[in-house]
Amino acid sequence: MFELFQFIIKSRNFILFVLLEVLSFYFIINTNNYWSIRYFNTSNFYAAKILDWSNKAREYARLRQVNTDLAEENRRLNALVTQLQQQKPQVPTSYQTDSIFATRFQYKVARVINNTTTHPNNYITLDKGTVDGIRPGMGVISPTGVVGKVKICSEHISIVTSILHSDYMVSSRLVKAGVIGTAKWDGIDPTRMKMLDVSRNTKMYRGDSVVTSEYNSIFPSGILVGRVIRVGEMANQTFHDVTLAVGTDFNNLSFVYVVENKLQGEQEKLEQTTAPERK
8 A cells, every 4th residue: 555655646747737637628518519529429420430340259159159059950860861861862763762761861970170172182081989989981071062971080089081082082972964873083183083983875965963882881872972074085994984973072071970870780681691602
C-alpha cells in the first residue's frame, strides 16, 4: 500500500493531466451536438467491429465440433442410404430381400491424422483402433468416394491402404454402360486413376460415373470411385484405355467412414471352401 501511495505522489502531475483530459473530453461530447454525434457513431462502429471479431473467433473455435457433428450426421445418412439401396435392388419383383443382408453394412466415423499422396504406395492414419471396433480388412470411404482398406490396427490407431497404392484394386462398375471393371491407380497423379478390363466393344460415355460394384465384400455397391474423363485405345489390346478423375480429394481428407460388413467373415469363409475347386 505504501508503494502505491509513493507511485501516486510521484506521478501526480501525469495523473492530474489525464483526469483533466478525460474531463475535457466529457464536456466537449456533452455540450456539443456535432462531437456528441461523432463520438456516438464512432463508438458504435468500433463496438460493432469488436463484436464481429468476437463472433468470428467463437465460430472458428467451434469449427472442430461442427465438423465432428457433420461427420456423424453423414455417417448416419450413409448407413440409411446403403440400407435403402440394399432393400430395393434392381431385381425381379419375385425376389425377397433378406433383412439381415440388407443391413449388413455399418459405419464408424474416424479422423485422418496422417496422409500421404506422393509415394508409389500411400497410406492414411486414423485416430480410431480396435477399441473402437476397427479391424483389418474394413473398407474406408469419404463423403465423396472410396478411400481404401484398413491394413493394420492398434488399440487407438489404424493404418489404411489408400487406393493410391500400386497394388490396390477396386471392383468397379460404369453406371451408364453397366460394365464391370477394375479401378487401379497408375502411380502418377493422385487425382487420376485407370479403369482396366473394359472391352473396346463397350460404348463409353465421357463423364460417366464409376462406382463400386456388387462383387466385393468390403464396400457397399454404388460408392463413387471416380468419373470418366478420357477414353483411348490401347495398342494391340482389346480394351479401352480409360482414365478417371478420382472422386475423393486426398489432399483435403479430414473425416472418413470405416465400413463394417457384418457378414464379411461368413462370406469369405464360405467362399474359401470352394477355392481349391476354382484352381
